[in-house]
Amino acid sequence: xxxxxxxPFRDYDAGAYFCELTRLREGxxxxxxxxxxxxxxxxxxxxxxxAAAAETELINLGITFTVYSEANAIDRILPFDCxxxxxxxxxxxxxxxxxGQRVAALNAFLHDIYHGAAIxxxxxxxxxxxxxxxxxxxxxxxxxxxxxxYVHICGTDIVRDHAGDFLVLEDxxxxxxxxxxxxxxxxxxxxxxxxxMSGVRLRRVDDYGRRLxxxxxxxxxxxxxDPQVVLLSPGIYNSAYxxxxxxxxxxxxPLVEGADLVVEDExxxxxxxxxxRAVHTIYRRIGDDFLDPTVFRADxxxxxxxxxxxxRNGNVTLANAVGTxxxxxxxxxxxxPRIIRYYLGEDAILAxxxxxxxxxxxxxxxxxxxxxxxVVKPVGESGGYGITIGPRASRAALETARAALLADPxxxxxxxxxxxxxxxxxxxxxxxxxxxxxxxFAVTGRDTxxxxxxxxxxxxxxGSLIVNSSQGGGSKDTWVLDEGVDAA
Amino acid sequence: xxxxxxLLARYAEGLFWMxxxxxxxxxxxxxIDVTQNFGTPGRxxxxxxxxxxxxxxxASFAERGFTPGAEAVKRFYLLDGSNPTGIPASLEAAxxxxxxxxxxxxxxxxxxxxxxxxxxxxxxxxxxxxxxxxRLCRIIKEGVQTHTGITEGTLFRDQGWFFxxxxxxxxxxxxxxxxxDIRYHLLVPLAAEERRVIELTQWGAVLRGAxxxxxxxxxxxxxxxxxxxxAFLLTDTASPRSVALCVEQMEWLLGQLRSRYGLRGxxxxxxxxxxxxxxxxxRPVGRIIGDGLHQFLDGVQxxxxxxxxxxxxxxxxxxxxxxxxxxxxxxx
Numbered sequence: 001x002x003x004x005x006x007x008p009f010r011d012y013d014a015g016a017y018f019c020e021l022t023r024l025r026e027g028x029x030x031x032x033x034x035x036x037x038x039x040x041x042x043x044x045x046x047x048x049x050x051a052a053a054a055e056t057e058l059i060n061l062g063i064t065f066t067v068y069s070e071a072n073a074i075d076r077i078l079p080f081d082c083x084x085x086x087x088x089x090x091x092x093x094x095x096x097x098x099x100g101q102r103v104a105a106l107n108a109f110l111h112d113i114y115h116g117a118a119i120x121x122x123x124x125x126x127x128x129x130x131x132x133x134x135x136x137x138x139x140x141x142x143x144x145x146x147x148x149x150y151v152h153i154c155g156t157d158i159v160r161d162h163a164g165d166f167l168v169l170e171d172x173x174x175x176x177x178x179x180x181x182x183x184x185x186x187x188x189x190x191x192x193x194x195x196x197m198s199g200v201r202l203r204r205v206d207d208y209g210r211r212l213x214x215x216x217x218x219x220x221x222x223x224x225x226d227p228q229v230v231l232l233s234p235g236i237y238n239s240a241y242x243x244x245x246x247x248x249x250x251x252x253x254p255l256v257e258g259a260d261l262v263v264e265d266e267x268x269x270x271x272x273x274x275x276x277r278a279v280h281t282i283y284r285r286i287g288d289d290f291l292d293p294t295v296f297r298a299d300x301x302x303x304x305x306x307x308x309x310x311x312r313n314g315n316v317t318l319a320n321a322v323g324t325x326x327x328x329x330x331x332x333x334x335x336x337p338r339i340i341r342y343y344l345g346e347d348a349i350l351a352x353x354x355x356x357x358x359x360x361x362x363x364x365x366x367x368x369x370x371x372x373x374x375v376v377k378p379v380g381e382s383g384g385y386g387i388t389i390g391p392r393a394s395r396a397a398l399e400t401a402r403a404a405l406l407a408d409p410x411x412x413x414x415x416x417x418x419x420x421x422x423x424x425x426x427x428x429x430x431x432x433x434x435x436x437x438x439x440x441f442a443v444t445g446r447d448t449x450x451x452x453x454x455x456x457x458x459x460x461x462x463g464s465l466i467v468n469s470s471q472g473g474g475s476k477d478t479w480v481l482d483e484g485v486d487a488a
Numbered sequence: 489x490x491x492x493x494x495l496l497a498r499y500a501e502g503l504f505w506m507x508x509x510x511x512x513x514x515x516x517x518x519x520i521d522v523t524q525n526f527g528t529p530g531r532x533x534x535x536x537x538x539x540x541x542x543x544x545x546x547a548s549f550a551e552r553g554f555t556p557g558a559e560a561v562k563r564f565y566l567l568d569g570s571n572p573t574g575i576p577a578s579l580e581a582a583x584x585x586x587x588x589x590x591x592x593x594x595x596x597x598x599x600x601x602x603x604x605x606x607x608x609x610x611x612x613x614x615x616x617x618x619x620x621x622x623r624l625c626r627i628i629k630e631g632v633q634t635h636t637g638i639t640e641g642t643l644f645r646d647q648g649w650f651f652x653x654x655x656x657x658x659x660x661x662x663x664x665x666x667x668x669d670i671r672y673h674l675l676v677p678l679a680a681e682e683r684r685v686i687e688l689t690q691w692g693a694v695l696r697g698a699x700x701x702x703x704x705x706x707x708x709x710x711x712x713x714x715x716x717x718x719a720f721l722l723t724d725t726a727s728p729r730s731v732a733l734c735v736e737q738m739e740w741l742l743g744q745l746r747s748r749y750g751l752r753g754x755x756x757x758x759x760x761x762x763x764x765x766x767x768x769x770x771r772p773v774g775r776i777i778g779d780g781l782h783q784f785l786d787g788v789q790x791x792x793x794x795x796x797x798x799x800x801x802x803x804x805x806x807x808x809x810x811x812x813x814x815x816x817x818x819x820x
Contacts, residue, residue, distance in 0.1 A: 062598060272495055273495045274494060
């Protein structure tokens with residue numbers, strides 16, 4: 001009888017953290033145990049060589065993002081961890097409803113603040129947080145959008161605390177990225193680890209393009225018969241270019257750059273070999289500031305002169321709408337539970353992380369007094385930049401954060417350190433717990449559809465809480481279990 | 489099921505140029521291989537420098553500090569990424585275009601080109617030495633041929649495919665004229681009999697460069713002379729790299745763009761095709777040679793440049809109206 005390899009989970013210890021694979025959960029129907037047993041059966045050596053081959057394939061396929069440093073452009077893959085993250089049907093029901101609720105509240109909030117701002121008049125949120133926000137767009141005031149949908153594509157960053165409770169970390173209501181990796185990770189998993197998946201019934205993720213296109217068609221200007229949808233990308237030098245390619249292909253629509261579009265008589269056209277062709281919906285992957293140099297940043301070469309005029313005339317729809325950045329601001333985030341209650345009359349299905357707003361005297365005082373226990377975040381940044389994690393910061397770093405807080409309190413919020421959940425991850429030392437988050441994607445036209453699962457980002461460094469790809473994060477395939485496991 | 493799909497002008501241009509650059513890479517690899525294997529012993533410098541001459545690269549070669557010699561020419565075309573007509577830069581440009589075309593081309597095309605490009609940017613100087621050079625040339629040729637095969641089997645045949653083919657054929661025609669011109673550029677002053685023998689070797693090399701050596705032997709008269717070789721590569725439409733076949737196929741492609749896709753801008757391009765064909769068939773090859781083959785080939789190259797210009801003006805220019813005439817990156 002051959003010697004079986006040692007169980008790679010033998011030394012696995014998630015400690016006090018909630019583990020996404022080894023913690024027994026209702027309704028997983030044995031899937032987690034099956035996956036663990038299969039991984040043990042493959043053994044560490046084979047796991048490693050197969051994972052390396054899978055990553056090589058990602059490079060060859062150009063499923064990469066571009067990192068710019070010192071004038072060099074380097075194509076990097078999002079490191080792929082081959083041990084999947086599991087979500088039970090019950091957990092997913094909560095996540096799906098919670099994300100849907102959040103998107104509904106964000107859209108209601110945006111509609112309100114651009115149509116009279118009752119929420120400010122009712123004293124639920126300070127006016128300066130809304131009107132003084134750099135992402136508030138006066139151009140949007142009283143401007144109608146179809147179905148009241150501003151945030152057509154939303155990515156909600158969700159973490160899990162030590163008890164396994166889901167908490168929303170932030171909303172991404174502008175141009176959230178990462179959905180291409182959800183689908184590509186699944187494809188990669190099916191190619192490289194078919195023996196892990198075999199017989200496990202999973203919710204599918206490959207429907208995203210069709211759902212997205214359907215929403216883009218729905219929101220096209222009224223009265224257009226077969227609307228032309230395009231995806232507007234900054235081009236091949238953008239770090240998310242692969243994702244733009246992915247989305248254009250999955251929708252079957254042209255990927256255009258600013259230079260491909262032209263506005264005439266307040267209508268948008270694309271330049272084709274046969275002349276100009278009308279465009280009706282633009283899924284734009286460029287920020288508000290760069291959309292139209294005649295309205296926003298004059299130095300923008302990425303946008304289309306006259307685009308905002310065409311849009312204001314109702315001849316083209318932009319997704320997401322202009323001015324959604326107010327809603328995913330980290331300061332506004334603190335008010336989300338109240339915003340949900342205000343518009344929907346419901347409690348938040350997914351709780352916020354407790355948040356102290358430093359623009360408010362109590363918030364600032366509390367933050368300064370507890371700096372070494374809190375995570376301090378700038379409100380305007382993304383990508384994990386500018387964050388100070390109190391318990392892990394040096395004295396000098398804490399003092400730098402304190403000075404920054406005092407210099408401009410309005411720029412900061414603070415939150416307690418959440419003991420993020422972990423999942424078994426293949427590392428050089430073996431299979432070890434690593435912290436992770438989850439970004440489900442919601443697509444909204446007339447209604448909201450939430451893609452089953454989402455992007456699980458994992459901090460590959462031991463103990464690290466920062467999952468961003470730009471800072472050493474990787475990703476996992478996210479399995480939303482369907483109806484359990486067929487006995488294999 | 490069929491939905492009419494417009495083609496972005498930028499994509500059409502990208503396809504045209506991607507194909508051109510790859511065709512150029514293959515031809516350059518052929519030329520280098522042939523020069524290595526069939527150069528004239530004792531006259532290596534002349535043989536190798538003829539490559540520079542037929543590509544009209546003398547100035548660029550000198551600017552980069554190279555002096556005529558086998559090593560220098562190999563490095564200039566195979567290693568020097570700053571040489572815009574070399575293999576590294578052509579592959580870079582092909583991949584650049586492919587990258588912009590990723591929404592359109594097949595995943596298999598992209599993946600192959602991505603890997604091929606990566607392998608070729610890692611050519612080590614040692615691979616240019618001795619018997620390894622021929623192997624390198626074979627790898628390069630096969631890389632492009634693999635691309636061609638993947639494209640044949642996977643690229644969707646809407647109008648984009650027609651622009652891709654146009655780019656490939658215009659480059660192939662141009663390369664064939666340059667290959668034929670090699671005789672003019674060798675300029676070997678020799679006694680008559682010695683010259684005849686060397687000439688035959690050289691024409692044999694030209695045929696091999698165009699992958700036509702054995703087919704030519706099948707169709708050529710036993711006492712063939714230079715004009716038979718020239719006719720084979722200029723006017724024989726059975727010869728896959730002949731100028732006449734390229735012209736004939738381009739005419740068909742332009743006609744299809746017009747009739748199937750309603751592109752009206754094809755008229756000036758078709759007129760250029762007419763002129764090219766008249767030049768090729770208007771007089772016997774013997775007369776062409778008698779009147780000066782080099783001048784004639786020069787004329788064909790100019791006509792091809794004009795043809796590329798007409799295609800660009802009709803179909804590509806619109807997407808970058810501000811950058812007109814500034815397409816250095818993609819200039820021939």
